[in-house]
Amino acid sequence: MSMPTAYAAGFFLTLFPLSLVFNALFGWARHPLARSALLLVWPQIGLLLFTEVPGGAAPWAIATAGFYALRMLAVREMGIWTAQLATGLWAILWLVPPAGDPAAVHLYALAMSLPLVLLVLVAHHVTRRFGAAYAGAPGGLATRTPRLAGVLVVAVLVAVCTPPAAPFFVLLEGMFRATLSQALALSLVWLLWSWAGIRLIQGMVVGPGDGDAMRDLAKWIAWAYGAGIVGCILLGIHIAGGLS
Amino acid sequence: MNALIALLPLLPALSAVTVQLSASPRGRCAARISIGFGLLAFLLASGLLVASIFGTTLAAWGLRLDPLAALMAVLISGIGLIVRLYSQRYMAEEPGYRRFYVLLDAMIATLLVLVVADHLLVLVVAWHLVGVLLYWLLGQDLENHAAHRYALWTFFTYRIGDLPLVLAVVLLYRTFGSWSLSEILTTLQAGPQTDTVFGLPLIDTVAVLVALSAFARSAQFLLHTWLPYTMSGPTPVSALMHAGIVNAGGFLFNRFAPLLANTGDVLHWIFIVGLVTAVIGSMLMLTQNDIKKSLGYSTMGQMGFMVMEIGVGAFALAVYHLIAHGLFKGTLFLGSGGVIKEARQHDGVPANPLYAFAVERRPARRVRPWLPMAAVSLVLPLAVLAIAHWLVSPGFLEEQGVIILLIFGWLAGAQLVFVTHHHLQSETPWRMMMLVLVSFVLVVFGYTLVSHLLGLYLYPDPQFREHIYAVAGIDLFWFDVLVVLVAAAIVAGWLRVYRAERDAIEGKVRKPGAVWLGFYALVSREFYIADLYTWMARSLHALATRLNIWLRWI
Numbered sequence: 103m104s105m106p107t108a109y110a111a112g113f114f115l116t117l118f119p120l121s122l123v124f125n126a127l128f129g130w131a132r133h134p135l136a137r138s139a140l141l142l143v144w145p146q147i148g149l150l151l152f153t154e155v156p157g158g159a160a161p162w163a164i165a166t167a168g169f170y171a172l173r174m175l176a177v178r179e180m181g182i183w184t185a186q187l188a189t190g191l192w193a194i195l196w197l198v199p200p201a202g203d204p205a206a207v208h209l210y211a212l213a214m215s216l217p218l219v220l221l222v223l224v225a226h227h228v229t230r231r232f233g234a235a236y237a238g239a240p241g242g243l244a245t246r247t248p249r250l251a252g253v254l255v256v257a258v259l260v261a262v263c264t265p266p267a268a269p270f271f272v273l274l275e276g277m278f279r280a281t282l283s284q285a286l287a288l289s290l291v292w293l294l295w296s297w298a299g300i301r302l303i304q305g306m307v308v309g310p311g312d313g314d315a316m317r318d319l320a321k322w323i324a325w326a327y328g329a330g331i332v333g334c335i336l337l338g339i340h341i342a343g344g345l346s
Numbered sequence: 347m348n349a350l351i352a353l354l355p356l357l358p359a360l361s362a363v364t365v366q367l368s369a370s371p372r373g374r375c376a377a378r379i380s381i382g383f384g385l386l387a388f389l390l391a392s393g394l395l396v397a398s399i400f401g402t403t404l405a406a407w408g409l410r411l412d413p414l415a416a417l418m419a420v421l422i423s424g425i426g427l428i429v430r431l432y433s434q435r436y437m438a439e440e441p442g443y444r445r446f447y448v449l450l451d452a453m454i455a456t457l458l459v460l461v462v463a464d465h466l467l468v469l470v471v472a473w474h475l476v477g478v479l480l481y482w483l484l485g486q487d488l489e490n491h492a493a494h495r496y497a498l499w500t501f502f503t504y505r506i507g508d509l510p511l512v513l514a515v516v517l518l519y520r521t522f523g524s525w526s527l528s529e530i531l532t533t534l535q536a537g538p539q540t541d542t543v544f545g546l547p548l549i550d551t552v553a554v555l556v557a558l559s560a561f562a563r564s565a566q567f568l569l570h571t572w573l574p575y576t577m578s579g580p581t582p583v584s585a586l587m588h589a590g591i592v593n594a595g596g597f598l599f600n601r602f603a604p605l606l607a608n609t610g611d612v613l614h615w616i617f618i619v620g621l622v623t624a625v626i627g628s629m630l631m632l633t634q635n636d637i638k639k640s641l642g643y644s645t646m647g648q649m650g651f652m653v654m655e656i657g658v659g660a661f662a663l664a665v666y667h668l669i670a671h672g673l674f675k676g677t678l679f680l681g682s683g684g685v686i687k688e689a690r691q692h693d694g695v696p697a698n699p700l701y702a703f704a705v706e707r708r709p710a711r712r713v714r715p716w717l718p719m720a721a722v723s724l725v726l727p728l729a730v731l732a733i734a735h736w737l738v739s740p741g742f743l744e745e746q747g748v749i750i751l752l753i754f755g756w757l758a759g760a761q762l763v764f765v766t767h768h769h770l771q772s773e774t775p776w777r778m779m780m781l782v783l784v785s786f787v788l789v790v791f792g793y794t795l796v797s798h799l800l801g802l803y804l805y806p807d808p809q810f811r812e813h814i815y816a817v818a819g820i821d822l823f824w825f826d827v828l829v830v831l832v833a834a835a836i837v838a839g840w841l842r843v844y845r846a847e848r849d850a851i852e853g854k855v856r857k858p859g860a861v862w863l864g865f866y867a868l869v870s871r872e873f874y875i876a877d878l879y880t881w882m883a884r885s886l887h888a889l890a891t892r893l894n895i896w897l898r899w900i
Binding site: 129173174175182185242244259264265277278285286289293296301307308311 | 467470471474475478481485488490491494498501502505506509512513516517519520543544886887890891893894897899900
């Protein structure tokens with residue numbers, strides 16, 4: 103893999119500081135469909151350029167994931183939070199070389215992206231109702247719009263690699279390929295993701311439900327999200343079956 | 347027949363789904379459905395335990411019902427049923443009644459999967475989900491920020507404990523190439539492993555990782571702060587947590603017993619961690635004035651004892667301990683609401699000697715001849731314990747672990763007898779003393795017999811039982827030094843208490859020294875551990891904010 107190709111892959115599989123491009127682009131694209139498309143396509147382009155793991159890429163990728171995971175602790179806006187999580191998750195793909203089974207790696211990237219798409223769509227629902235998807239403002243979603251809150255909670259948990267959802271098994275695959283010290287670092291990154299996830303959930307969902315009455319998600323939309331989440335779990339089980 | 351093992355967790359899982367889909371958010375229907383499924387699960391678990399006692403082992407779909415799993419399944423489904431019954435009225439006026447039952451059923455299902463898991467990934471997934479579900483059960487009140495703050499502590503500590511287990515699983519799979527825990531453990535029992543990781547013996551490394559995971563789940567010292575602070579959650583959840591979930595550490599140690607049986611040094615460290623936790627937990631329990639927090643620290647102390655038992659090789663005893671602790675602590679929590687209500691209704695506490703001793707820490711003035719009673723206090727429990735063990739297992743003195751545990755049993759027995767005759771006034775003191783002694787003899791004989799039978803049931807191979815005690819043993823010289831030190835510490839403690847009581851009776855007031863006051867400040871602030879963690883979390887958060895500002899949030 104030539105150096106220019108490796109750097110190009112670094113843009114799409116988000117190694118810091120090249121990752122700033124994706125984060126800026128994601129912030130600029132406001133429409134949920136544009137953001138969803140970006141989340142689905144961006145890492146797949148990177149994987150097309152990614153033929154082997156250059157030396158030093160794995161520690162760099164883990165450092166990137168750790169750096170963004172740390173920053174996520176202070177992020178309250180769901181859009182920025184999603185972009186920073188995406189940056190960390192895609193960086194993990196550097197630990198999974200595509201040489202053996204390229205299709206599997208594309209599937210891993212999809213497994214990482216799908217929960218992020220759900221998050222973007224949920225954030226859109228929150229923004230439409232409350233003007234912003236920001237932890238602490240509005241807050242108290244569990245009381246005001248329980249179905250929306252439920253979907254948000256599960257989507258965040260799935261995105262931060264909670265088992266048995268698909269991102270967890272991709273992370274586990276990364277740990278299998280890593281050295282012990284890298285696996286230890288990865289597990290600390292995972293700890294930070296979990297912490298950031300619960301902080302976001304607490305800010306959005308918990309709190310007194312006073313304020314204007316808001317229309318909750320329609321039942322069929324909640325069911326559709328439920329189907330998406332079940333899909334992530336089934337994908338996880340599929341990936342678990344092929345873990346080496 | 348093998349399908350029954352899958353039915354065990356499936357019943358509460360089905361209950362969760364049925365409650366969510368068919369019960370109204372505030373109706374009692376949720377409780378009825380959950381109790382019905384819970385009863386079925388308990389009956390099934392009891393039936394499987396009977397089958398297991400007669401030698402049946404079931405295995406299907408990555409699940410396996412061995413003696414440990416069968417015993418744990420009965421405990422979990424039994425406590426789960428009691429908590430469901432209790433919550434039926436207790437939670438009736440709380441918001442989120444249906445959600446509570448859905449989460450409770452999901453938790454019971456996950457715990458049942460955990461105890462019957464034979465596939466490493468199934469074990470890891472269930473281990474993780476317990477933490478996630480517990481977070482939501484503790485944060486049942488979705489408007490209460492404080493409850494969620496402490497639920498987050500629990501979640502975070504549990505996640506810290508999850509990570510070593512994942513690493514252990516990765517190492518085990520890499521080495522043995524199998525996901526089946528029973529296969530891996532059988533291979534380990536067949537012969538020693540010589541593989542290394544970073545120059546460290548693989549088995550020791552995996553044992554340390556498993557131990558760390560169990561420490562976080564069982565609130566061992568430095569990973570304990572979540573336990574006493576999670577009292578904002580509903581009482582039934584506290585009962586379930588203290589009676590069942592916190593015991594998962596003891597379960598994990600027993601699940602990996604064949605692996606730990608090859609790691610003497612790790613067992614010694616486990617013993618030390620358990621000892622420190624037991625001492626600190628008991629000390630902090632005595633300094634609390636909030637009944638639920640005091641119970642929380644009591645649980646921490648009990649978990650310390652349980653881990654100590656693992657450290658000395660008494661694996662089956664640890665299982666017995668966690669079952670007994672689960673039952674009595676669950677009863678205490680479920681009864682704590684009634685105690686508080688009683689105290690609110692009758693705030694005039696009678697100023698009798700028991701109150702003066704237990705609450706005001708003042709000794710009774712009328713005391714009987716001190717020395718003969720002290721001798722009875724010391725000799726009698728030791729004799730009872732020694733006879734009970736000799737009757738069940740004549741060679742018990744050859745096992746170091748048993749001697750260590752006997753010391754603690756003797757300590758507890760001596761204090762019981764001493765407090766009985768020294769502090770409690772009664773119209774018929776000798777009758778009361780005899781009743782206490784008969785109860786003590788019954789408890790000791792019962793515990794000795796049951797723990798012996800449990801050992802035979804859980805670990806039927808006598809060679810393995812002997813081997814694990816031998817591995818947990820230490821050099822005889824150091825063992826003797828340890829026993830002398832422990833005995834000296836106990837005697838010093840008793841002398842200190844005796845001097846304080848004598849001074850109090852004589853009306854002497856001694857000014858506490860600076861060291862004592864410093865120690866008191868440390869204990870009253872719970873060793874500043876929670877403060878330290880809070881400071882670390884805030885520092886990390888401040889650093890994250892600064893980084894985001896520098897990079898303009900991209």
